[in-house]
Amino acid sequence: MCYTLSTLEEGETGKPIKKDRYAALRYKEFRWYLSMRFFFTFAYQMQAVIIGYYIYKLTGLKSALGFIGLAEAVPAISIALYGGYIADKSERKRLMLIIFSAMWLASAVLLLVTMPQAKRYISNGVELFFIYAMIFVVGLGRGFYGPTAFSIMARIIPKHEYQNSSIWNSTTWQFASVVGPMVGGFLFAWAGVTVTFLVILIFISIALISILFLNRHHPEYVPKESISESLMEGWRFYKSSRMLLGAQTLDLFAVLFGGVVAVLPVFAKDILSVGAAGFGMMRAADSVGAVITMFILTRYSPMGKPWRNLLIAVTGFSISIICFGLSRNFYLSLFFLFMLGSFDSVSMVIRSTIMQVLIPEKMRGRVSAVNSMFINSSNEIGAFESGMAAQFMGTIPSVLFGGGMTLLIVTVTWLNTKKLVPMKMEEIHAPEPAA
Numbered sequence: 110m111c112y113t114l115s116t117l118e119e120g121e122t123g124k125p126i127k128k129d130r131y132a133a134l135r136y137k138e139f140r141w142y143l144s145m146r147f148f149f150t151f152a153y154q155m156q157a158v159i160i161g162y163y164i165y166k167l168t169g170l171k172s173a174l175g176f177i178g179l180a181e182a183v184p185a186i187s188i189a190l191y192g193g194y195i196a197d198k199s200e201r202k203r204l205m206l207i208i209f210s211a212m213w214l215a216s217a218v219l220l221l222v223t224m225p226q227a228k229r230y231i232s233n234g235v236e237l238f239f240i241y242a243m244i245f246v247v248g249l250g251r252g253f254y255g256p257t258a259f260s261i262m263a264r265i266i267p268k269h270e271y272q273n274s275s276i277w278n279s280t281t282w283q284f285a286s287v288v289g290p291m292v293g294g295f296l297f298a299w300a301g302v303t304v305t306f307l308v309i310l311i312f313i314s315i316a317l318i319s320i321l322f323l324n325r326h327h328p329e330y331v332p333k334e335s336i337s338e339s340l341m342e343g344w345r346f347y348k349s350s351r352m353l354l355g356a357q358t359l360d361l362f363a364v365l366f367g368g369v370v371a372v373l374p375v376f377a378k379d380i381l382s383v384g385a386a387g388f389g390m391m392r393a394a395d396s397v398g399a400v401i402t403m404f405i406l407t408r409y410s411p412m413g414k415p416w417r418n419l420l421i422a423v424t425g426f427s428i429s430i431i432c433f434g435l436s437r438n439f440y441l442s443l444f445f446l447f448m449l450g451s452f453d454s455v456s457m458v459i460r461s462t463i464m465q466v467l468i469p470e471k472m473r474g475r476v477s478a479v480n481s482m483f484i485n486s487s488n489e490i491g492a493f494e495s496g497m498a499a500q501f502m503g504t505i506p507s508v509l510f511g512g513g514m515t516l517l518i519v520t521v522t523w524l525n526t527k528k529l530v531p532m533k534m535e536e537i538h539a540p541e542p543a544a
Contacts, residue, residue, distance in 0.1 A: 130407040133274035138265040138324055143281045145319035146258070149209065150282050152312035153247075154289030156216060158392050159297055159305050160240065162385055163223065165374045167233060172500040174371050180241045181248035188252035196256035201326040205261070208253050209320065213313045215246040220306035259464075264326045272412065275461040280403035283454060286396035294389015352529060356419060356460050359522050363423050366514035369430055369449075370395075372499045372507070380504065381439045394443045395450030402451040406458055415459045416529040422459070423519050425452035430512030434505055
């Protein structure tokens with residue numbers, strides 16, 4: 110089977126006609142889906158900023174920042190395949206309501222243990238235990254959220270609009286990632302941790318309400334085999350697609366070695382001396398670049414030669430990391446973070462579109478769960494690696510090392526996949542589901 114992803118269609122005169130860049134937004138349910146995604150991502154990104162800066166302020170340990178990523182990645186990776194299995198065989202709207210309710214409760218606990226009044230009853234050690242425990246709960250929720258959200262989006266948008274919906278979906282995520290850290294940083298500096306967590310709970314509540322306006326999406330997959338065999342079916346399909354597996358593997362190692370987000374509190378507090386407000390700006394800078402690039406991509410598709418463009422994007426990502434590590438000027442650092450986000454957004458759109466087009470409906474949950482293990486959790490594992498490397502190598506050397514390793518990985522990938530570089534998207538075939 111072959112899918113054409115060109116952004117142009119042939120008119121009656123034979124001339125190309127530009128597609129509607131707002132096509133996916135004309136579906137009412139997709140707009141509610143984006144509302145859910147925006148408000149949840151907004152809250153999640155605010156929470157990530159608050160927890161990172163708060164823990165570093167509480168402990169003064171760079172390694173503590175790395176353990177934030179580890180506490181979320183371990184449960185997310187452990188439960189991901191099972192989460193995909195549940196997403197494939199369950200009614201998705203109900204499952205999403207359960208997931209978001211658990212996330213809301215975790216944030217409520219974080220609010221309670223970080224309140225100034227709680228200091229009268231619990232020590233710093235107990236407070237840290239509860240914070241890491243709730244991060245663990247969030248990781249479990251993410252293991253179910255990713256496959257479920259991916260499966261829902263595929264049901265509310267027709268195939269010929271997958272590329273456009275992927276761009277708007279990614280743009281929404283990135284825009285929330287811009288606003289969330291900025292609001293989180295400024296609100297934390299101005300009003301403190303308690304008010305910030307109250308705002309987080311409000312936005313998670315709005316996301317929950319948005320889910321109520323989605324349609325019920327019953328599963329097409331009815332498992333007839335054992336759970337282990339069902340899970341392996343998703344993995345076999347995943348590895349049978351050379352480009353799908355290659356793209357996610359490349360991104361896995363790029364994020365693993367190239368993540369700088371985990372050590373941004375160190376740059377904000379100790380290197381650039383810009384405090385919580387500056388940290389919020391740094392945390393949002395890459396997403397600003399990503400959002401602007403996403404809007405450009407609604408008109409200029411990166412899918413002409415996807416593998417070539419993916420390699421170029423990850424190369425630019427690597428160089429931006431190295432330049433950021435060398436910068437000592439706050440505004441120049443913001444620029445390099447901006448460029449990092451721009452290149453990463455191109456990679457994200459390419460990978461997301463490939464997934465939407467190539468994965469069969471009945472396997473979306475399980476195959477996207479494998480993707481979650483590759484990509485989503487690699488952010489947290491990368492955060493752990495960045496935190497530990499900064500602790501033992503020094504912050505700046507660890508960033509330069511990560512950027513250099515990412516550049517090396519891109520080079521090795523290019524040498525091993527030269528045949529994919531000139532291929533157009535319409536020349537790439539979807540593998541048949543594994544028997």
